[in-house]
Amino acid sequence: MSVSDVQHVTSRDNPLLKDLRKLAQDPGAYRRLGRLWLEGDHLCRAALARGVRPAIAVFSESFWPAAPVELAQAAVKKIVIADALLAAVSGLESPAPMGFVLDLPDRPELLPDAPTVVLDRLQDAGNVGSILRSASAFGFSQVVALKGTAALWAPKVLRAGMGAHFGLRLIEGVDASVLDGLTVPLVATSSHHGDWLHKARLPHPCAWLMGHEGQGVSAELEARASHRIRIAQPGGEESLNVAAAAAICLHASAAAREA
Amino acid sequence: MSVSDVQHVTSRDNPLLKDLRKLAQDPGAYRRLGRLWLEGDHLCRAALARGVRPAIAVFSESFWPAAPVELAQAAVKKIVIADALLAAVSGLESPAPMGFVLDLPDRPELLPDAPTVVLDRLQDAGNVGSILRSASAFGFSQVVALKGTAALWAPKVLRAGMGAHFGLRLIEGVDASVLDGLTVPLVATSSHHGDWLHKARLPHPCAWLMGHEGQGVSAELEARASHRIRIAQPGGEESLNVAAAAAICLHASAAAREA
Numbered sequence: 001m002s003v004s005d006v007q008h009v010t011s012r013d014n015p016l017l018k019d020l021r022k023l024a025q026d027p028g029a030y031r032r033l034g035r036l037w038l039e040g041d042h043l044c045r046a047a048l049a050r051g052v053r054p055a056i057a058v059f060s061e062s063f064w065p066a067a068p069v070e071l072a073q074a075a076v077k078k079i080v081i082a083d084a085l086l087a088a089v090s091g092l093e094s095p096a097p098m099g100f101v102l103d104l105p106d107r108p109e110l111l112p113d114a115p116t117v118v119l120d121r122l123q124d125a126g127n128v129g130s131i132l133r134s135a136s137a138f139g140f141s142q143v144v145a146l147k148g149t150a151a152l153w154a155p156k157v158l159r160a161g162m163g164a165h166f167g168l169r170l171i172e173g174v175d176a177s178v179l180d181g182l183t184v185p186l187v188a189t190s191s192h193h194g195d196w197l198h199k200a201r202l203p204h205p206c207a208w209l210m211g212h213e214g215q216g217v218s219a220e221l222e223a224r225a226s227h228r229i230r231i232a233q234p235g236g237e238e239s240l241n242v243a244a245a246a247a248i249c250l251h252a253s254a255a256a257r258e259a
Numbered sequence: 260m261s262v263s264d265v266q267h268v269t270s271r272d273n274p275l276l277k278d279l280r281k282l283a284q285d286p287g288a289y290r291r292l293g294r295l296w297l298e299g300d301h302l303c304r305a306a307l308a309r310g311v312r313p314a315i316a317v318f319s320e321s322f323w324p325a326a327p328v329e330l331a332q333a334a335v336k337k338i339v340i341a342d343a344l345l346a347a348v349s350g351l352e353s354p355a356p357m358g359f360v361l362d363l364p365d366r367p368e369l370l371p372d373a374p375t376v377v378l379d380r381l382q383d384a385g386n387v388g389s390i391l392r393s394a395s396a397f398g399f400s401q402v403v404a405l406k407g408t409a410a411l412w413a414p415k416v417l418r419a420g421m422g423a424h425f426g427l428r429l430i431e432g433v434d435a436s437v438l439d440g441l442t443v444p445l446v447a448t449s450s451h452h453g454d455w456l457h458k459a460r461l462p463h464p465c466a467w468l469m470g471h472e473g474q475g476v477s478a479e480l481e482a483r484a485s486h487r488i489r490i491a492q493p494g495g496e497e498s499l500n501v502a503a504a505a506a507i508c509l510h511a512s513a514a515a516r517e518a
Contacts, residue, residue, distance in 0.1 A: 042473075126385050130500045139494040160500070167495065198514035214301075234513050235398040236426065240506065241389045241419070247503035248510045254493050255457035 008061075009081045012088070016079065020058070020089045020101070027125070027154035034104045036153055037089075040096035041071060046163025047100065048074060054100035060086045063097035071098060091155055104153065108169040112183040114142040116207035117250070120176075120217050121148035122242060128152065129160020130243035131210060136164035138250040140208070144179070145172035146221075148212075176221055182207055186225040188217050189249060191239040194228030197252055203227065204257045210246050267320075268340045271347070275338065279317070279348045279360070286384070286413035293363045295412055296348075299355035300330060305422025306359065307333060313359035319345045322356035330357060350414055363412065367428040371442040373401040375466035376509070379435075379476050380407035381501060387411065388419020389502035390469060395423035397509040399467070403438070404431040405480075407471075435480055441466055445484040447476050448508060450498040453487030456511055462486065463516045469505050 009017060022029040023037035030036050035055070038044050047054070048070065057075040059067050060083045072078070087095040117135045122128050128150045135143055145152050152172045158165060171178070179186065187202070188194070188209045209225060211217030222228065231240060231248055240248075268276060281288040282296035289295050294314070297303050306313070307329065316334040318326050319342045331337070346354040376394045381387050387409045394402055404411050411431045417424060430437070438445065446461070447453070447468045468484060470476030481487065490499065490507055499507075 130503055133500050134503050135494075137490075137492040137494045137499050141494075162500075198510075198517070231396075231510065232513065232517065233396040234517070235394075235396045235400075240396050241392050241421075241502070243500070244389055244393050244502060244506035247499065247506045251457075251490065251507045254491065258457070258491065258493070 005076070006078045006080055009079055009085065012085055016056075017081065017085060017089065023101075024089050024155055025091045027151045027156065030104055030153045031151070036102040036104055036158065037099060037155060038102060038158060039090060039092060039099040039155065040159075041068075041098055043159055043162065044071060044074070044098065044100050047102070047166055050163050050166035052102060052166050054102050056101035058086070058099045058101065060097040067098065074100065107171060110144070110171055110178060110181045111142055111169060112181055113205060114169065114184070115140040115205040115253075116142040116144060116182060116184060117246070118179065118186070118207055118209045119143065119145040119149045120209060120221050121146060121212040121215075122210065123150060123213055125150050125154055125156035126160045127213065127241065127243040129157040129162070131246045132157070132161040132164040132168060134243070134247045134250050136167050138254040140250055140253075141167075142169040143171070144174065144207075145170070146176055147173055176224070179207070179224060185227060187227040187229055188222045188225035189245055190222070190228055190230045191216060192230065194230045197229050197231050197249060200227070200229055202253050202256045204253060206253065208246070208249055208253070210242055213242055264335070265337045265339055268338055268344065271344055275315075276340065276344060276348065282360075283348050283414055284350045286410045286415065289363055289412045290410070295361040295363055295417065296358055296414060297361060297417060298349060298351060298358040298414065299418075300327075300357055302418055302421065303330060303333070303357065303359045306361070306425055309422050309425035311361060311425050313361050315360040317345070317358045317360065319356040326357065333359065366430060369403070369430055369437060369440045370401055370428060371440055372464060373428065373443070374399040374464040374512075375401040375403060375441060375443060376505070377438065377445070377466055377468045378402065378404040378408045379468060379480050380405060380471040380474075381469065382409060382472055384409050384413055384415035385419045386472065386500070386502040388416040388421070388423075390505045391416070391420040391423040391427060393502070393506045393509050395426050397513040399509055399512075400426075401428040402430070403433065403466075404429070405435055406432055435483070438466070438483060444486060446486040446488055447481045447484035448504055449481070449487055449489045450475060451489065453489045456488050456490050456508060459486070459488055461512050461515045463512060465512065467505070467508055467512070469501055472501055
């Protein structure tokens with residue numbers, strides 16, 4: 001490649017570097033900047049495998065000379081940043097020596113009949129990312145995050161989602177009234193009432209409602225559901241982690257459809 | 260209560276405070292100090308519900324006067340710490356105004372025939388804690404963490420486990436040869452071969468093998484297993500988060516037993 005393809009950054013006042021710091025460290029910065037920061041080769045490769053084309057590929061000075069070609073050539077625009085400056089961008093304990101900058105995808109329209117997962121005020125970025133990953137794995141192609149849920153494209157959610165974002169229709173920051181636009185039945189998860197999952201007849205396609213880590217699905221939202229499902233926990237009374245519960249429910253849906 | 264029950268700490272050089280900082284911020288400090296730090300009323304209540312008796316109950320100056328009686332009276336020894344000093348102990352983004360200090364439980368003997376989960380070099384504390392929680396919920400009473408797995412009693416694992424630790428037999432830092440002591444069959448999870456979970460006949464009781472986030476169950480460990488199981492992912496080729504996969508497998512075991 002020609003030298004002109006590659007821009008070197010050595011000043012901490014570089015405007016792109018300022019944006020990267022915001023994108024990496026502020027969960028909601030992508031909404032203002034319209035861009036995403038994917039850090040680390042694992043996540044970047046997962047995005048490439050989903051057909052993502054990054055706007056910019058970013059490398060540390062020391063990593064760049066040996067960067068694998070599929071990462072080095074992934075974007076027309078390549079930025080090489082002094083190691084210490086790139087490390088200061090990161091929100092990770094072990095900063096990665098490369099990453100991609102992506103344009104934030106356009107927000108899709110709600111698809112009325114898509115297998116859907118609805119997130120009701122989930123707080124934990126790791127939980128949200130894990131649920132996106134499970135949704136993708138089990139053929140739930142649409143995720144609706146109600147107001148109060150963690151920002152879907154935040155760096156921690158992107159890392160936990162491990163590329164799932166790029167295969168899903170993601171609709172966030174909406175009121176529950178948006179669910180009126182769904183023609184698939186709503187299935188509420190509960191920790192204390194409803195039909196036992198392993199004995200229930202599950203509708204398909206459907207929209208699973210997953211609730212806040214402490215409070216579960218809100219009463220108002222549960223009232224909209226046509227089915228209420230709970231998971232038998234023979235070991236005791238405790239409730240599961242919500243991402244664990246979501247995985248179990250979405251897998252059961254996929255298995256019931258195949259059976 | 261008499262004034263003598265309560266000790267006030269106002270110096271950052273207080274020896275207990277130094278220990279709390281280590282316990283809260285260093286995942287392996289409990290091994291050296293023989294104590295645990297449970298931060299926040301949610302986790303402390305979960306421990307109390309499991310019959311745990313804390314060695315010390317710790318409160319901030321401002322929280323102490325209004326501390327709920329079940330927390331205030333949970334330990335004979337109560338320590339009240341200046342707000343800023345207690346906040347500096349925490350490893351959390353939002354430090355909690357109370358916590359418990361516990362003696363590290365004695366390490367139990369391996370129970371040969373207990374429903375068991377084996378963790379093979381799992382790295383992420385949140386995953387490990389979530390799996391302990393699922394194990395407890397689904398009646399898997401013993402967890403064996405092989406060498407290279409995240410420290411089971413680390414603060415992040417304790418928080419994600421939400422009390423599950425106190426209802427489980429936890430054995431950590433051991434070689435795979437320890438599994439020779441199990442009489443239950445070993446069931447390996449795999450992302451690319453084995454019987455489909457939703458069609459498999461699952462042995463019960465058994466020991467599920469859950470593997471490293473990137474590499475899965477090691478070949479050496481898988482060779483010890485009598486069953487190999489994979490989870491159908493009709494949405495695509497991606498692999499699930501390991502805590503999500505564990506939840507699905509442990510739930511399937513519990514449901515198969517009941518059916």
